[in-house]
Amino acid sequence: MDTLEDTFRTLSIARRLQPSDATYILDLSLASCGSGGSDVLAVCCSNYSVHLHNRETLRLVGTEQVEEDSFLVFWDARMVQDRGETGSLLGVYTESHSDDITTVKFHPRQADRLASGATDGLVNVFDLSLGGEDDALVTTCNCNSSASSLCWTGKDLDQLLCLTHDEGLYLWDVARPDSDDTLTLLSSADARTLVQLPNGASLEYFVGGTWLSDEEHILLVAGSNHGELHLLDCSGRGLKFIKSLKGGHSATVRCFQWDATGQSLLTGGEDGQLLQWKAGAEEISVGKKDSLKSISSMQLKTKAHRKQATQKERTKLA
Template sequence: MDSLEDTFRTLSIARRLQPSEAMYILDLSLASCASSVSDVLAVCCSNHSVHLHSRETLRLVGTEQVEEDSFLVFWDVRMVQDRGETGSLLGVYSESHSDDITTVKFHPRQADRLASGATDGLVNVFDLSLGGEDDALVTTCNCNSSASSLCWTGKDLDQLLCLTHDEGLHLWDVARPDSDDTLTLLSSADARPMVQLPDGASLEYFVGGTWLSDEERILLVGGSNHGELHLLDCSGRGLRFIKSLRGGHSATVRCFQWDAIGRSLLTGGEDGQLLQWKAGAEEISVGMKDSLKSISSIQLKTKAHRKQATQKGRSKLA
């Protein structure tokens, strides 16, 4: 079987879904659990809607409208009562960050472990099984900027990758929070100069990172404001160029998902397009007739990629 890097080097557009209205794609999520693999791809859009697509064909299978004044609350599904009534709220942690929380990520294997990042420059790791906030906070790292995304990485998923809104990159070992050993494996306030791209290509921002468990490596995705994508390998030694993807998006790419089952890369961005990339593929357009137009109370037009304000000030605690 070809290595995953060989697959990356031969990626081309397999399917393209054009937007049916003025909106852009904010986030993607593939549904999966330990016992089964779902065919559903959830697409979060700027018009306050969530679209459900087939992960293989990209055809729209449903939508969910979210009200303008909406918020997200997490509940423990084990506490749902027999009559279907919701149980007690697990709790609220309000002291560990001093500004807007911009990203959260549960550990893929340890259900009670949660990482959070905020515009205060702090990245916290909690053990929710320990109860109160003071006890639950097990590690704090300082990225000295506004955190944009987090990813659990490493063979034992005991490392944490943090990207910031001003293109900083930090990789920490959080396996031993009480150890005197340094937590930092890699750190750069601006990681873009760490890798040279061929043919004068421009690396203007990072989309995010993901842990590839089969090959035990980090895939980092960056891009240009004109829609070009760059696949990079990330480790404690730095960044290494793998492949550039062109001819797909025409604006900033906001999100991606690697589908390990289908061996495809899914990308979405400010041009409103949802793309599927596969090795050696020939493009199939998913026409408008295959999509349902969501009804939105607010029509948002495509906006340029904006950086969030950076705040510094609190020191590293762990």
């Protein structure tokens, strides 16, 4: 973790993509490095749109238009038949939660392992290969609040990190759910009290957490409502402050992704900005598409019209 901590401590803004309209960035997702789309960053916005960007340059990747329509289509590869036709609905679980489901997280390695959290305070782990809901439910943990995000962590990815909407933090070992040993490794109803910033201030909210597989540590990102970010190391012993990132966002940050391939931190929030942070970087502004043009055709027409009008006015005066 020491090497990566050094990287985190020298992070600065490498690229800044300004919003084209008044939207929040709610979530970010990077394609896995083993897939063909490993250079693509998906951005989910508050206006129900999903934008694809190059993960290194942050430039917008457009999708092809078919006549007057654009399509974003998803298939579950397990449902595709030999003839290329999609299968039927896999199934529905109805008994495991009693209130709105707020977050789900598939296991990075085990395709049939799924964790779900809800406003009922329950976090469930399922093995979908076992079929029906009763058989598929492996274990249930209680965060005593509304779950906001989940993350599979640990050397063998057999631990589960849960953050709640009221800033609680829970870390469970779900490797042996039938064991008599406690599943809870860390529990705090308000994890903001577990660490204090160097200037004596307190954390205001948590953005989320991610497992750093190479360093075998949990990176936790917290923030302040005016856009400042704080990087933390999380373990069963508590939270450790690493670095504050300033001068980037101007409002609440909603999401982040650590790009291990590019060694960069990607962040998005309510100011609509998409930022890329790299060690020792100098900022490059990635503007709107129109701003890349030296001058638009509309501007040329406007200038030509104004020039003609000026010439007419001079003729009248003469």
